[in-house]
Amino acid sequence: MHTISIHQFGGLDELIYSKQSRPQPATGEVLIKTAAAGVNPIDWKTCSGGGASSFIGELPFIPGWEFSGVIADPGDTDFKEGEAVFGMIRFPQPAGCYAEYIAAPAEQIARLPDAVDLTTAGGLPTASLTAWQALFDKGDLKAGQQVLILGAAGGVGHLAVQLAKWAGAHVSGTASLRNHEFLAALGCGRAIDYHHQSLSDYTNSMDLIIDCVGGETGIEALPCLKPDGVLVTLPSVTKDQVIAAGTAQRRRVEPIRCEPSAEQLTKIGELVADEHLKLHIGESFPLEKAAEAFALSQSGHVCGKLILTF
Ligand SMILES: NC(=O)c1ccc[n+]([C@@H]2O[C@H](COP(=O)([O-])OP(=O)(O)OC[C@H]3O[C@@H](n4cnc5c(N)ncnc54)[C@H](OP(=O)(O)O)[C@@H]3O)[C@@H](O)[C@H]2O)c1
Known part of the structure; x- marks a missing residue:
């Protein structure tokens, strides 16, 4: 699968677009085929050695804590293959969302209402x-x-x-x-x-x-x-x-430190479906252009959210 990863902390040049093997979901986890992942300031702060970098452990590190996608393998959980889901997972431990497949704890993800598109959903959770x-x-x-x-x-x-x-x-x-x-x-x-x-x-x-x-x-x-x-x-x-x-x-x-919550995300998904809440996508980029998205986020003047699409 294609990913963005870093092999050392540093500037935007450290972001590498390459192929790695798919993650193996553990008990209570699902495998997700990613549709979109949001870019948050914590992503570039962490890759540059600040942010959550003290939680990252061994490099290489695949950034990204939020995603949308479809269930590729539900494992031992109640999810079904093909269901659309979204979530912010594992924060501040590594979650690896800048990747075509993600292993995610089922208890931290939510089903996506039909009325909400997957691209929007990728930028919502965090x-x-x-x-x-x-x-x-x-x-x-x-x-x-x-x-x-x-x-x-x-x-x-x-x-x-x-x-x-x-x-x-x-x-x-x-x-x-x-x-x-x-x-x-x-x-x-x-x-x-x-x-x-x-x-x-x-x-x-x-x-x-x-x-x-x-x-x-x-x-x-x-x-x-x-x-x-x-x-x-x-x-x-x-x-x-x-x-x-x-x-x-x-x-x-x-x-505050934002916590994963499937319950709150379910409510948020309903609010988007009912048009009480709308995510404004400032700009979207293909995964391999993550460095461009990081540079824009670093400017500090993004309106709404930046999204990586797969
Ligand atoms: N603790 C947590 O759990 C947690 C969770 C999420 C985010 N955060 C942190 O919260 C901060 C905001 O996150 P975000 O995702 O919303 O960032 P963001 O999307 O990058 O924020 C960009 C916005 O900041 C505005 N801005 C910049 N300087 C400003 C100033 N002096 N006064 C008023 N507005 C200003 C810009 O407004 P204009 O373009 O209109 O000037 C722009 O719209 C980041 O530092 C992030 O790391 C913390």
Whole structure:
């Protein structure tokens, strides 16, 4: 099968498109013929020696934690050959999703509704699970509350906007001006151009902030929280800095690590099928062009999600 792999941590030149043997599913696992895999910042961060690289063990490493595809071999599980599935698996341990076949734990994958196409589904799991867990598990978001999404046009952000709106919250989001129409179409009531507008007008007004940017951006947003509000910060590399600033300002900051969840993914699939949630594909690339997709992701200004197709 064709894969993308790295034999040492480093730059984009380390990504190698080559053939390897198919993985062998263990007990409780299925073999999946991959249709699409999403590109997330964690993929290039890990390949460059940051991100989840401390979990990778021996190289070579096949990147990618999310996929869509069809069951090629259900093994000893309840899945049937040919069923369409999607999932985020094994994170932060290696999952090998940038490959034509994937061995996946059955308990971490979900069936894909007929109404959702496989390409879209490949980019959904990580960003939608992160948005869901940040809004509802960490943030305990309720209808009628005020939520601010920092980085609202990105992979996680654009799904968080829609999920917050679906939950009945009032949604504000930061993005470059060129993305404001996009945010309005997603149901974001107020778009803030972070290049030219300060957040000082929103002091003490937010029940929940989802910080998809981290560092100084997250810290600058802390005064926007109501005294009992919470800021959920996503980038792990700056989380300690944002938590320390929160402690100093007596504001609650929660870090997050996205967890696989078949149950939440099933709900997310239903929301997409019912058109309450839509994944925006910024651009898609064939698997062998993974380095181009990584370079675009590294620019930090992707609108929606990048997808690798097989
Ligand atoms: N902890 C976890 O479990 C977890 C899970 C998923 C993601 N993450 C992390 O969360 C972060 C976001 O992930 P993602 O997939 O959403 O990334 P992404 O799609 O690459 O985010 C790109 C977006 O960031 C926006 N942006 C860049 N700088 C900004 C700023 N200063 N203020 C506001 N928006 C800004 C850009 O907006 P404009 O183009 O409009 O400027 C662009 O739309 C990454 O660091 C990722 O590693 C963590």
